[in-house]
Amino acid sequence: MLEINKLNKRFGAKQVLYDIDLKLQPGEIVGLFGENGAGKTTLMKCILGLLRYDGTVRLDGEPITRKNIGRFAFATSEHSFFPDLSAKGHAEFFADHFGTFRQKRFDGLMDFFALPKSKAIRSFSTGQQNQFEVVLALSQGADYIFMDEPFAGNDVFNREDFYKVLVGILEPTETVLLSTHLIEEVSDFVGRAVLIHRGRIVGDSTADELDSKGITLMDYIKETYNYRADRVARALDSINE
Amino acid sequence: MKRLDISRFYPPGYDYGRWNGYAAMALAVCGMAQIILYSSAFSSAYGQLDWNWDHTRIVSGRIKMAPFADVAGGCWAPLVIFALYCVLWAVLLRLYFSQYSNSIYIMRRLSSNRELAVRCLAGPAAFALCALALSLILMLFFRLYYNAVVPDMCKPL
Numbered sequence: 001m002l003e004i005n006k007l008n009k010r011f012g013a014k015q016v017l018y019d020i021d022l023k024l025q026p027g028e029i030v031g032l033f034g035e036n037g038a039g040k041t042t043l044m045k046c047i048l049g050l051l052r053y054d055g056t057v058r059l060d061g062e063p064i065t066r067k068n069i070g071r072f073a074f075a076t077s078e079h080s081f082f083p084d085l086s087a088k089g090h091a092e093f094f095a096d097h098f099g100t101f102r103q104k105r106f107d108g109l110m111d112f113f114a115l116p117k118s119k120a121i122r123s124f125s126t127g128q129q130n131q132f133e134v135v136l137a138l139s140q141g142a143d144y145i146f147m148d149e150p151f152a153g154n155d156v157f158n159r160e161d162f163y164k165v166l167v168g169i170l171e172p173t174e175t176v177l178l179s180t181h182l183i184e185e186v187s188d189f190v191g192r193a194v195l196i197h198r199g200r201i202v203g204d205s206t207a208d209e210l211d212s213k214g215i216t217l218m219d220y221i222k223e224t225y226n227y228r229a230d231r232v233a234r235a236l237d238s239i240n241e
Numbered sequence: 242m243k244r245l246d247i248s249r250f251y252p253p254g255y256d257y258g259r260w261n262g263y264a265a266m267a268l269a270v271c272g273m274a275q276i277i278l279y280s281s282a283f284s285s286a287y288g289q290l291d292w293n294w295d296h297t298r299i300v301s302g303r304i305k306m307a308p309f310a311d312v313a314g315g316c317w318a319p320l321v322i323f324a325l326y327c328v329l330w331a332v333l334l335r336l337y338f339s340q341y342s343n344s345i346y347i348m349r350r351l352s353s354n355r356e357l358a359v360r361c362l363a364g365p366a367a368f369a370l371c372a373l374a375l376s377l378i379l380m381l382f383f384r385l386y387y388n389a390v391v392p393d394m395c396k397p398l
Binding site (some may be wrong): 048049050064066067069070072073074076078079080081082083084085086089093120121122219238 | 252253254255256289340341342343344345346347349350351352353354
């Protein structure tokens with residue numbers, strides 16, 4: 001289990017995360033939702049040790065060190081592949097360095113996205129690069145897979161089909177933390193929604209809880225963020241006055 | 242015997258062949274610069290000895306040759322410049338992991354923190370050591386040349 005306790009993060013004078021407490025159980029598929037600048041990416045980077053923070057992050061009771069950091073994978077729209085290395089080269093590198101690398105899953109996902117294996121990733125389109133980022137993260141063999149806006153720049157068919165494939169390939173022990181703005185597309189996929197607003201967790205609910213209340217994920221998010229349905233009309237009125 | 246995989250000493254996907262070529266060229270230039278600097282310093286000091294009228298023979302030990310350390314002192318300059326080149330190269334190799342993409346995120350998830358250091362430092366360090374070895378060999382030859390050419394009567398005490 002991944003446990004985050006009282007995680008705080010500042011960039012200079014600006015505090016961006018406030019007392020984040022979060023537990024991720026093995027096998028959960030968690031959607032992390034929030035407006036731009038809410039702190040989703042920063043939270044992921046803190047957990048991965050890419051940013052310094054105050055607070056504690058523990059994985060099965062152990063602090064995150066070089067010994068267990070390989071249990072995390074990270075697909076980010078900032079891209080983390082080696083730009084001049086081919087997909088095949090990446091597979092070899094990952095197989096060398098991550099004993100858990102899943103070659104079969106890598107090949108299957110490469111075929112699914114129809115990505116070329118021998119070209120340098122730099123030559124891929126942005127959409128293909130995002131796809132490759134996801135392929136790598138899922139093939140690493142990590143227990144906790146973080147995806148930060150993984151499908152920016154991808155068409156709707158690719159995204160929808162991918163989520164279906166993802167549900168089909170994930171093993172019961174694999175945990176996914178997915179940050180995205182495409183809420184409706186992932187509403188059938190995530191089992192739990194964590195809402196973050198201005199650096200604070202403002203909502204945390206499982207899909208079952210939402211079902212029992214008879215509300216959709218989108219409704220839950222709008223309700224939690226006090227979304228005002230008349231926002232657009234008011235904006236248009238004030239502009240056209 | 243297993244062949245050494247040089248790509249393991251550079252960032253994954255890095256065009257190490259091209260950059261090793263540049264470094265080898267710079268190393269050759271460094272060696273040549275040392276030879277030119279030494280030849281120039283040696284000629285200058287040697288020319289000031291006490292020659293006969295048509296400059297064909299040293300006639301006395303009245304004027305002493307500059308000590309070898311003084312003659313060869315300036316020859317270290319190319320090595321220092323090459324060392325700076327290697328430092329800059331190592332910095333660029335580290336930047337390679339955050340240029341165009343943040344592949345440093347992958348490197349930070351590896352179980353060994355040596356991997357990143359090796360991939361940034363091994364190449365430049367190897368060339369810096371080669372440059373040092375080349376300089377030491379050249380200095381040995383310079384010293385032998387100095388001892389062989391400078392007459393005993395003109396050698397500094």
